[in-house]
Amino acid sequence: MATPHVSANADVRAAMAATNRLFNDEVFGKGNFSALDDIYTQDARILPPGAPMISGREGIKKFWMELVAAVHATGATLGSDDVMYTGDGVVEIGHATLTVEPPGQSRAELAAKYVVYWREEQGRWKWHVDIWNFNA
Amino acid sequence: MATPHVSANADVRAAMAATNRLFNDEVFGKGNFSALDDIYTQDARILPPGAPMISGREGIKKFWMELVAAVHATGATLGSDDVMYTGDGVVEIGHATLTVEPPGQSRAELAAKYVVYWREEQGRWKWHVDIWNFNA
Numbered sequence: 001m002a003t004p005h006v007s008a009n010a011d012v013r014a015a016m017a018a019t020n021r022l023f024n025d026e027v028f029g030k031g032n033f034s035a036l037d038d039i040y041t042q043d044a045r046i047l048p049p050g051a052p053m054i055s056g057r058e059g060i061k062k063f064w065m066e067l068v069a070a071v072h073a074t075g076a077t078l079g080s081d082d083v084m085y086t087g088d089g090v091v092e093i094g095h096a097t098l099t100v101e102p103p104g105q106s107r108a109e110l111a112a113k114y115v116v117y118w119r120e121e122q123g124r125w126k127w128h129v130d131i132w133n134f135n136a
Numbered sequence: 137m138a139t140p141h142v143s144a145n146a147d148v149r150a151a152m153a154a155t156n157r158l159f160n161d162e163v164f165g166k167g168n169f170s171a172l173d174d175i176y177t178q179d180a181r182i183l184p185p186g187a188p189m190i191s192g193r194e195g196i197k198k199f200w201m202e203l204v205a206a207v208h209a210t211g212a213t214l215g216s217d218d219v220m221y222t223g224d225g226v227v228e229i230g231h232a233t234l235t236v237e238p239p240g241q242s243r244a245e246l247a248a249k250y251v252v253y254w255r256e257e258q259g260r261w262k263w264h265v266d267i268w269n270f271n272a
Contacts, residue, residue, distance in 0.1 A: 047251065049269035052271050086222045086225045086227075086253075087222035091222075117227045117253075131267050133186075
């Protein structure tokens with residue numbers, strides 16, 4: 001008997017992992033902020049600690065450009081802790097390690113955790129709602 | 137023509153508002169932490185700023201008891217900014233105002249924002265995943 005549901009979920013998991021890698025490799029690794037087009041939906045929202053919510057991909061791009069520049073961020077590795085399929089979206093709980101080298105300070109790794117509500121847009125799985133905070 | 141979907145959504149909205157009021161009135165207002173049974177699902181997770189994720193309602197009760205005692209929290213008013221129906225759950229973006237009166241300090245209001253993934257459990261709409269952070 002075929003198991004199309006499980007198979008479809010495996011495809012979604014692979015697509016999610018590819019999106020998450022883009023965030024580390026392109027955005028943080030190379031400073032390629034146009035990669036955010038493939039990471040966030042057009043009308044995505046982010047809820048960053050220490051700032052109000054930001055709506056829309058253009059504002060989100062500006063946020064990440066400024067943050068990466070401000071703290072000299074060089075990496076953001078993401079790991080899924082739970083993936084909940086719900087309707088045509090996915091709710092993910094995950095953890096992140098941000099690598100930063102602020103001017104005049106030594107390299108540091110910050111432990112964060114996040115919840116992302118994923119939606120499919122133009123054949124890609126993207127972050128539609130993204131909220132995080134730090135563990136310490 | 138009947139519109140059962142819209143009607144059902146209005147019921148869900150009302151149920152969500154009732155749960156959110158419980159959090160302010162019972163948990164923060166009266167220190168009635170058993171009300172958390174009606175607010176969080178049995179296997180809920182919270183992702184608080186400044187601490188690791190906590191899994192399960194018993195651990196979540198302990199967290200809120202300790203937090204309310206530590207900062208003398210007296211209120212937590214919640215407001216929905218977006219409610220997204222997804223499968224048999226709901227993803228909510230909202231904002232909160234926490235009223236605190238830490239020992240030796242004057243009363244303060246803290247602006248927070250949150251994402252909650254809601255699920256129905258035993259006829260009630262409850263928080264299944266709850267993450268928040270502060271705006272400043």
